[in-house]
Amino acid sequence: MIELGIIGTNWITQQFVDAIKLAKTYELVSVYSRKLGTAKSFAKGNGAKETFDDLKKFFKDGKFDTVYIASPNSLHFEQAKLAIESGKNVIVEKPAFSNQKQMTEIQELLFDHPSVLFFEGARNVHTPNFQAMEDQLGKMKIVQGAEFTYSKYSSRYDKVLGGEEPNVFSLKYAGGALQDLGVYTAYDAVALFGMPEEVAYFPQLIRTGVDGKGTAILKYPEYTVTLNFSKISNSTMPSEIYGLKDFIQLDDAGEIEKVTYTDASGEQHLLSGEKLANPMLPEAQDFARVINDPNNEQNKKDYAYWCQLSVYVNKLLFNLRQDAHISFVGDQD
Template identity: 70%
Template structure:
């Protein structure tokens, strides 16, 4: 049983804790929060044994071997660095880190501490439906690009409209649409098509200074891939991967609950509609599989792929931000 500690007590942490419980492979034992009452409430609700308000004590004294980090984006790097140095496996919410310099530092640290495992929690690529897309894409005779859309209005944008700056829309905490929902579309593109030759981002900025929505265009040798994402509007547009006359239609680039193949004659066939009890369950199972048996050949192959994919996604998101001149408070290149 994997002993789990958590950093962050928000809704995404609750969802992950419920997912790991469903997997039957983890036991939540330690909770860290800056506020004692918040940590206590979360621990009591989820059956954790201990709480901490000091990060160093949490990492040195906590009875866990794997930590899930779901703090504001700008805190991921420092917390993951300390966790790796403390010998803890790290599962960090997307986006893992804000700059290529941070990612490179973590990769070097992982090489120096090769007993420690690192995962970026990009849930969409671990689903059965995503694997269905991968398989069907490999069967297309011709590929002519794709469009991935993931737009969901954030209730916290109401606070922005009221003159506040919540973390998810704050340059201080590395917020914005690209850093949040856009990550899923970037993962879709890189996992399915590899790294583009060029990439440009066209953001719509909001009053806090970050991007509320935007469109990115990724240039490949024979086609383009367009990414559309937003935290200030809703969209019901499907995502599509284009063949010649045929295509793959995806209900949502982030959730991926339904995948339809439309053939040359425009006949539709549902090829993927597996809906998980908890959307984070597939990644929780995948991470557990590798943590429990890191020397298994398939686990080693998958782990190396996920780790490299995380590096590529970080590189591409940083490139997109640079193209749009989006920077965060106190950021180093």
């Protein structure tokens, strides 16, 4: 049984905790929050044994072997460093880190701590529906690009309109659309097509200085891939991968609940399975599989692939920000 500690007590943490209950291979034992009362409330509701409001004590005294980090983006790096140095496996919510310097330092730290495992929580690429899409793509004789769209209005944007600056819309906390919903589209593109040769990002900046929405163009040798994402508007526009006369269509680039393939004759084939009980269950199961048996050859291969994806996506996100001249406070450290 994997003994889990968590940093952060927001809705995404609750969803992950609900997922590990379904996975039945984890036990939540430790909760950290800046406010002890918040940690105790979350622990009581989820059966955790320990609570902390001191991060160093959390890593020093906590009876867990793996930590799930779901704090504001800008805090991921320092918290992941502490975890690795403490010998804890790390599951960090996407985006793992804000820039390439941080990612490089973490990779070097992992090299010095070979028993520690590191995972980025990009749930979309772990789902059966993503695998079905990837399998169908491999059967297409010609590929001519793709468009991935993921747009969901954030309730926190109401606070921005009211004059506030919540973390997800703050440069200080490495917020913005690219660093949130845009990560899913970036993972889709990199996992399916690899790293692009050139990139361009056209953001719509909001009052706080971050990108509320944007469009990224990724140039590959024979086609382009377009990423559309927004936290300040809603869209039901599907995502598509283009063949010649055939194409793959998915409901959106993040949740990926419905995937269809339309062949050259126009006949449509459903590729997706039943809706998941929890969208984070497949990644929780994948991570547990590797943690529980790290020397299994297939697990080693999968782990190496996920780590490489994380490095590539980090680089892509950073390159897109550089193109759009979006700088975070942490970039200056």
